[in-house]
Structures are given as structure tokens and as C-alpha cells.
Amino acid sequence: SGLPPRVRLQSHSSLIMHKVMSLAALVVLLALAPQSYATVQDGTMLSQFLSGCATVPPGLSGWRTGEDPCTARWVGVTCNSGTGTGNSSTPATVVGLKLQGMGLACNLTRLAGMTSLTELSLDNNQFVGTISNDLRTLVRLQTLTLSNNKFSGTVPAWIGNVAQLGLLRSLDLSFNTFVGLIPSTLGNNSLVRLALNNNQLGGYIPASFALFPNNATINLNGNLLSGNPAVYTTAPVNFTVDFRCNNFRTLPTWCTNTSCATCAQVATCTVPPVNFSGASSMAPLFALATFMLAVLMNAC
Secondary structure: OOOOHHHHHHHHHHHHHHHHHHHHHHHHHHHHHHHHHHHHHHHHHHHHHHOOOOOOHHHHHOOOOOHHHHHHOOOOOEOOEEOOOHHOOEEEEEEEEEEEOOOOOOOOHOOOOOOOOOOEEEEOOOOOOOOHHHHHOOOOEEEHHHHHHHEEEEEOOHHHHHHHOOOEEEEEEEOEEEEEOHHHHHHHHOOEEOOOOOOOOEOOHHHHHHHHHOOOEEEEEEEEEEEEEOOOOOOOOOOEEEOOOOEEEEOOOOOOOHHHHOOOOOOOOOOOOOOOOOOOOHHHHHHHHHHHHHHHHHHO
């Protein structure tokens, strides 16, 4: 080359610097790639979940396939920030899904791959059918709220199985149409809040419910539970349990007038209808007297 040595040296240095900067940019991109890939994967699963819904509410029209739901700030989606950098980094993931009161009727099976979720709150929607067993994969769940929907069938035993959802702290299945027995596994894990009220659950309170911690809150109101809730032989300390509106024969002896607001049980929650057709003139009076006696025996 006819260039002076100094010019050739400067040109060579510029070339080296360009390569160094390109390599540095590539390293940065590689460091960021796992995080972007992980969250885009979450976005793909959420988009598939939404595509299986009967209708898409306007509030979720911003969910677009191929996007990162964290950087795009999708409605109802909560993300962690990831940790570390480079090869030792933990990518950001979706950890919370709160889609409440949106009229959703979707296939929950499509959320089975969201294994980083710690909260799933889908209350006040239109979900129907049984709770999919595929949700057993959500092993990091701490809060599961499915209240005020149209779920039916039995409460799955795996929800309370320590080997499945051992981190679960709050479970709300209230105001659905669940039937059958309460799984004994619900008393064997680390739940501190359990709401099964306003369903059609029958049978006895499992003996394992005595294992709930002292700060627990349990609502069994408005079911078809029967027998004697003898599992609570002594009054719980810093513990709230609601027995009302079931078919218990008796109540624990500690359930006195002072604690009646949370555990009182009358024979029926509403005045039973009186059928005057073909009844003797004394039948209405007998029915009324029976009801009043039950109220007086159990009233606060």
C-alpha cells in the first residue's frame, strides 16, 4: 500500500476498535436474549389462552402474539425483573395473572405452561366445568382465586397436596357449584386462607382441618355439611371459622353467644315454605313452631 505508516496504523486501529465494539454489542444481545425469549414464550401461552375464550373483552385487545407481555405492559399481567447478568442471569417471567370481572369463559388448560405463576386470580368471570388437572403444574402458586364463576364437580384433592401446590397460602373457590366431600388434603398444607362458602359441598369437615395455623381464616358458610364439626374441640386462637348455613346437628361447646357472629348455626337459612294445600289446620302452626324453636335454640 502507498499509505504512510501512520495512516496505515490508524486504519488498522480503527478496524480493531470496530470489531471490539461489534463483539461487545453481540455480548450484550446474547445476555438479553434469554430474558426476551422467556417473556415472549409467556406471551405466546397467554395469547393461546385468550384465543380459547368465548369472547375477548376490550380490556385484553392489547395482547398481541409475539410481544413481550412485560415490556408491553399487558393488562392483568405482573412480571418479576429477573436477576443477575450474563450466563448466571435468571430471565424475567410472568408471575401474576389477575383477570377479574371480565366475563371470561376460557380453557384453563392453556395456562398449564405458566409454571412461574405465583398468583392466579380469575374471580367474577364465566368459567364453567371442572378445574383442570393440568393446573397441577403451577407448583409456585401462592394465591389461587376462582370465586364467583360457574365451576362444578368436586374440589380436586391435588390442590391441597403438598407435593403439588406446597406453596399455596390462599385458596378461594367460593360462589361456585362444587359438590361432594371437602378433600382432607386441604388441611395438610400451608394454607392460611380457605374460602369454600356458597357451594354444595356435603359430608363432614375433615379431621385434618385441625392442622390449620392459628392465624387461618376458613369460610364454610352456605354448604350442605352435616354431622358434628368435632374437629374443633376447643376454641381456635386468632382463628376465624364460619360454620353458618349448613346441616350440622350440633355445634362445638365453645361456640357460645359471644362467638355466634362467626359460627352460629340455625336449622335453616331461610323460613321454610308452608304448603297449605291438603294440610290440616294445625300444619302451618306446627311448621312455624318448629322453625321458631330452632332459632331460639341457636340464636345469638
